[in-house]
Amino acid sequence: MKSNILSSLIDLLFPRTCFSCNDRIQNDIICESCLNSLEFLTEVCPVCGAYDQGKTCLICQGNEFQFDKARSVFQFNKMILNLIHDLKYDEMRKVAILFGKLTEDYLREFNPFQSVDIIAPVPLHKVKKRSRGFNQSQLLTAEISRRMNWPHEPNLIQRRRFTETQTKLGRKDRKKNVQDAFSLKAKLNINNKNILIVDDVFTTGATVNSISSVLRQNGAAKVFVLTIARA
16 A cells, blocks of 8 residues: 555656657556557668668668668657667666567567577677666667577677767768777687677668678678667
8 A cells, every 4th residue: 555655656746758759658668659650660672771662772882781681670760769869878778678579579570580590789898888887789689689589699799999989970981980890709609690780770881780791700691680770
């Protein structure tokens, strides 16, 4: 009885609001209206996963990607932006659980990656991870791994050097910024393994392409990329 009264008092003083639209909610983190408005990204470029009605997109023209297939669950919009921001900086675990559930629904409906031997996150440099306290991509891979029963290797890829944030860089500078920035964790054998790399947003593909190159050099059979959103 006391716990129910305390819970009601907390809800009265600090009402729960939707992470997206700020409407009041009873549970979860986004309201039913916002949840129902989310639509899976299905019309994609067959190479990079960009939204381009199934045709090869402008990003892929003149680029040689090292991964075999990339898919994004959602098109980038304000709602997804707000949720990804919360994933990185605020209620990260609650958002990771939500994204994990939505990603599981997407994967089971469309089955884009028929065989995954290892799922791994895009790594943060140890300085940035220490500052933030966690790696948001690792929260996602842990949740997806649990739901899909895929072997999880959170430290498969490591950053060899600190890199400038990609957010404000152009395409050429993004590629240069992450060139030779990654390495495979010592003593890990990925020969003939299918590896799924997970990140929050796919923009130009420079980061995941650099990682894919490392995995290729170390004998990976196939490299797949999965992101929550496609910018």
